Amino acid sequence: MNQIDLNYKNLNYFNKHEKNSFVKTALTWNGSVTPKVLHRVLLIMIYSFLVSKINRFIPLPTLSLSPFQYTGFALSVLLVLRINAGLERWWEARKHWGQIVNQSRNLAIIIYCYCSNDKEKINKILNYISCWPYIIMSNLRNQEIHPKVYSLLDKEDIEKIIKSEHKPTLLALKIDCLIKELRGNGLDNYSYNQAQNERFLLLDAVGACERISSTPIPFVLAIKIRRFILLFLILLPFCLSDKNEFYTSFICGLVAYPLLSLDEIGIQLQNPFSIKSLSCLPIEEICQKIYDNILKIKEYKNE
Numbered sequence: 001m002n003q004i005d006l007n008y009k010n011l012n013y014f015n016k017h018e019k020n021s022f023v024k025t026a027l028t029w030n031g032s033v034t035p036k037v038l039h040r041v042l043l044i045m046i047y048s049f050l051v052s053k054i055n056r057f058i059p060l061p062t063l064s065l066s067p068f069q070y071t072g073f074a075l076s077v078l079l080v081l082r083i084n085a086g087l088e089r090w091w092e093a094r095k096h097w098g099q100i101v102n103q104s105r106n107l108a109i110i111i112y113c114y115c116s117n118d119k120e121k122i123n124k125i126l127n128y129i130s131c132w133p134y135i136i137m138s139n140l141r142n143q144e145i146h147p148k149v150y151s152l153l154d155k156e157d158i159e160k161i162i163k164s165e166h167k168p169t170l171l172a173l174k175i176d177c178l179i180k181e182l183r184g185n186g187l188d189n190y191s192y193n194q195a196q197n198e199r200f201l202l203l204d205a206v207g208a209c210e211r212i213s214s215t216p217i218p219f220v221l222a223i224k225i226r227r228f229i230l231l232f233l234i235l236l237p238f239c240l241s242d243k244n245e246f247y248t249s250f251i252c253g254l255v256a257y258p259l260l261s262l263d264e265i266g267i268q269l270q271n272p273f274s275i276k277s278l279s280c281l282p283i284e285e286i287c288q289k290i291y292d293n294i295l296k297i298k299e300y301k302n303e
Contacts, residue, residue: 031278033268037260041253044233048252051237052245063238075232078225079262085217086269090279093212093272097286099205100136104129107175107198108294114191115182123298125178127152128171130294133287135167136206140213140273140283148291168206175199213273222267229259 029035054060108129115122131153134146145167150158157174164170176199183192233256240248268278 033261033264037264040260041256044256045249045253048237049245049249052241052248055241060241065239082266086266089212090269090272096205096208103198103202104290105293108297110195112297115186117185126294126298128175130291132171133290135171137283139167172203
């Protein structure tokens with residue numbers, strides 16, 4: 001019977017950014033929310049230090065720690081709900097991009113397998129399919145057209161796409177026109193319907209991604225959670241004001257760091273398409289994968 005290898009150094013982690021060493025992962029700076037919340041934690045520590053220091057000269061009201069135990073639990077539940085909402089958006093976006101990968105390959109294979117005569121049109125439609133993910137990415141990120149598109153399309157097509165109000169839809173129409181032209185040229189009714197179905201599914205995935213991008217988590221939720229965190233951290237030093245000011249500052253900072261970090265993680269998960277987000281999906285890598293797959297199909301076709 002084979003023994004299970006519990007040596008972490010021999011494990012291949014699914015997340016390529018995660019290090020094999022627990023300590024190295026815990027202390028990683030890049031990709032962490034720590035840089036975004038550190039200044040807030042320091043402000044809380046300074047504030048707590050001043051409250052404790054003032055209390056030495058001017059007695060301040062002292063609060064019981066018991067209510068904070070209950071409110072702390074309620075606050076943690078709210079933060080978990082916020083993170084779960086963001087994580088659900090992130091995972092849904094990834095599933096839709098998985099759909100884009102599958103449908104792009106399926107559509108390319110249908111064109112490859114059932115159209116054999118008109119190589120020029122076949123190559124053109126495969127080029128359209130290859131650049132469609134890049135167009136979707138540019139649309140979601142409000143960026144200029146990716147350079148890869150310029151190498152796949154002719155000047156006339158690029159000019160029309162640039163002027164288009166919704167670029168993915170224009171490209172979908174061009175693919176539709178070519179599929180209709182190929183109908184009867186090796187593309188029978190069944191294959192035609194299959195190709196159109198794959199195109200419809202691609203458009204569905206585009207619409208779903210746009211829905212995620214254009215519909216943020218309700219602002220009222222962010223207001224309440226942040227107001228709760230702020231009130232909690234402002235009042236917390238008054239429970240510890242009779243302690244040494246350095247002790248009070250350290251404890252308040254220790255409490256503030258996870259609360260503010262969890263809040264920031266919830267924010268970062270909201271928009272999985274933005275390159276400014278720490279949770280940004282590797283969309284460009286996915287687009288490159290589709291491009292490589294279809295390039296291989298084109299090579300087979302031209303052999």
